[in-house]
Amino acid sequence: MNEADDDDLRLVAFLDGEISEAEGIELNRRLAADPSLRRRLEELRSVDAPLRDAFAVMLEDTPMPRLRASLEGVVAPRAAPAKHYALRWAAAATFAVLLFGAGFVVARFTAAAPSAEVASSESWRQTVAEYMSLYTSESFGAAEATTSNREFETLGQRVGVTLDRERLSLAGLSLRGAELLQFHGAPLLQIGYVDEATPVAFCVLRDNEVDASLTTASREGFVAASWAKDGRSFMVIGKLPQDRIVALARTLQDRI
Amino acid sequence: MSASRQDEVRSGLEGQLARLWRYALTLSGARDVADDLVQATCLRAIERAHQFQSGSRLDRWLFSILRSIWFNEIRSRRIRTGEGTLDAGETLTFDGAHEIETNISAAQVLRALGRLPQAQREAVLLVYAEGYSYREAAELFGVPIGTIMSRLAAARRALAGEPQRPGKEMSEGKTTR
Numbered sequence: 001m002n003e004a005d006d007d008d009l010r011l012v013a014f015l016d017g018e019i020s021e022a023e024g025i026e027l028n029r030r031l032a033a034d035p036s037l038r039r040r041l042e043e044l045r046s047v048d049a050p051l052r053d054a055f056a057v058m059l060e061d062t063p064m065p066r067l068r069a070s071l072e073g074v075v076a077p078r079a080a081p082a083k084h085y086a087l088r089w090a091a092a093a094t095f096a097v098l099l100f101g102a103g104f105v106v107a108r109f110t111a112a113a114p115s116a117e118v119a120s121s122e123s124w125r126q127t128v129a130e131y132m133s134l135y136t137s138e139s140f141g142a143a144e145a146t147t148s149n150r151e152f153e154t155l156g157q158r159v160g161v162t163l164d165r166e167r168l169s170l171a172g173l174s175l176r177g178a179e180l181l182q183f184h185g186a187p188l189l190q191i192g193y194v195d196e197a198t199p200v201a202f203c204v205l206r207d208n209e210v211d212a213s214l215t216t217a218s219r220e221g222f223v224a225a226s227w228a229k230d231g232r233s234f235m236v237i238g239k240l241p242q243d244r245i246v247a248l249a250r251t252l253q254d255r256i
Numbered sequence: 257m258s259a260s261r262q263d264e265v266r267s268g269l270e271g272q273l274a275r276l277w278r279y280a281l282t283l284s285g286a287r288d289v290a291d292d293l294v295q296a297t298c299l300r301a302i303e304r305a306h307q308f309q310s311g312s313r314l315d316r317w318l319f320s321i322l323r324s325i326w327f328n329e330i331r332s333r334r335i336r337t338g339e340g341t342l343d344a345g346e347t348l349t350f351d352g353a354h355e356i357e358t359n360i361s362a363a364q365v366l367r368a369l370g371r372l373p374q375a376q377r378e379a380v381l382l383v384y385a386e387g388y389s390y391r392e393a394a395e396l397f398g399v400p401i402g403t404i405m406s407r408l409a410a411a412r413r414a415l416a417g418e419p420q421r422p423g424k425e426m427s428e429g430k431t432t433r
Contacts, residue, residue, distance in 0.1 A: 005421075008409045009402075016383065016408070018390045047415040048384075053362035054369060055385040058281060062274040063291065070295040071273065074302060075266055213288055218299050242296060243329055 011041050073217040124183045124205055125235050129219030132237055135199040140176030140192030147178055155180055159189045159206045167255045170248055200238030209233045225249035265305040268314040269298050282381045283326045297322040368415045376411040379404055
């Protein structure tokens with residue numbers, strides 16, 4: 001490091017109020033005697049005001065509505081009133097019994113969630129998270145699904161997406177089956193996977209939700225990655241590290 | 257878990273969102289990544305609320321969480337998947353209406369910030385926007401104070417329009433074009 005660089009370090013520390021008293025006295029003495037050092041100080045100082053403005057601009061630019069919404073998603077589970085939770089759980093339990101054992105099931109499901117919650121795009125995700133807590137690695141069927149591409153295609157059509165085995169295959173996960181459910185009259189498709197012993201679900205709901213980029217939330221102890229596109233809401237949910245869930249979600253987001 | 261600390265963290269989060277996002281944008285250089293990073297930070301903060309020292313600075317605690325998620329999780333994943341870090345030059349966009357009368361405009365500074373190596377960008381934000389002392393920044397980064405000084409000096413030179421000089425610091429973070 002040369003002398004000019006050393007001086008820059010001293011001058012910057014001086015501007016930042018991080019210089020020792022002794023060094024400050026010495027620097028002031030040199031500044032008084034050396035016009036080029038004073039010029040250098042001013043050059044380095046010239047950055048201060050525009051930098052302050054630039055940081056203020058970034059702050060003004062913050063997408064607050066989006067961040068508030070995602071914060072709500074993060075703190076929401078606690079906000080759910082306990083009795084509603086119990087009702088939904090009971091409904092979910094009945095529903096879960098109907099479902100499992102087959103790779104391909106069509107079931108009807110009316111959540112006991114209060115009607116005020118129906119409008120919330122969050123409520124179906126919360127409901128799925130609640131019945132996910134009932135799943136084991138065997139819930140989706142014990143072996144790789146035998147669902148044909150024709151069946152995937154039909155199921156996909158119900159929720160308005162193009163599906164086949166290739167699009168749904170996820171590295172490291174065993175595809176165990178597809179189930180068509182409904183949530184307050186809207187078709188809800190659930191694809192079941194198992195990662196070693198951990199059930200993971202990919203859900204698609206045709207509910208005309210506005211487009212939303214990928215966000216993650218903790219629901220009932222599960223990690224859930226959600227997004228919405230072209231009137232379809234999507235969610236990948238499971239007890240896996242957030243990284244992993246997000247990676248799976250991004251893969252599916254790219255394909256579907 | 258202490259309910260009061262949970263509440264302290266929960267209720268304090270919203271007030272920190274904008275500054276968390278600015279930090280996330282400074283680190284990642286990409287808006288969508290910044291959104292994810294802030295959300296992951298909020299989630300982690302709530303999960304770890306019991307570790308928060310009641311009465312201490314929530315902002316500093318959240319910043320250290322955000323930083324650790326970025327370096328240990330998101331950044332490494334992006335590099336693994338070949339996404340790397342994005343060119344902040346195009347994502348730290350600036351609304352021309354904010355143009356101000358100085359020799360160097362905020363717009364120029366924002367563009368120049370985007371071109372700085374990440375390590376310098378981060379030091380500039382924490383020391384100049386967030387009021388970290390050199391010592392506090394050095395502790396957070398796990399580097400000597402001298403490294404903070406050279407990052408800030410290099411950043412000031414670059415922001416003043418001088419070319420970046422090659423040096424050992426240049427290998428840290430991503431040097432964009």
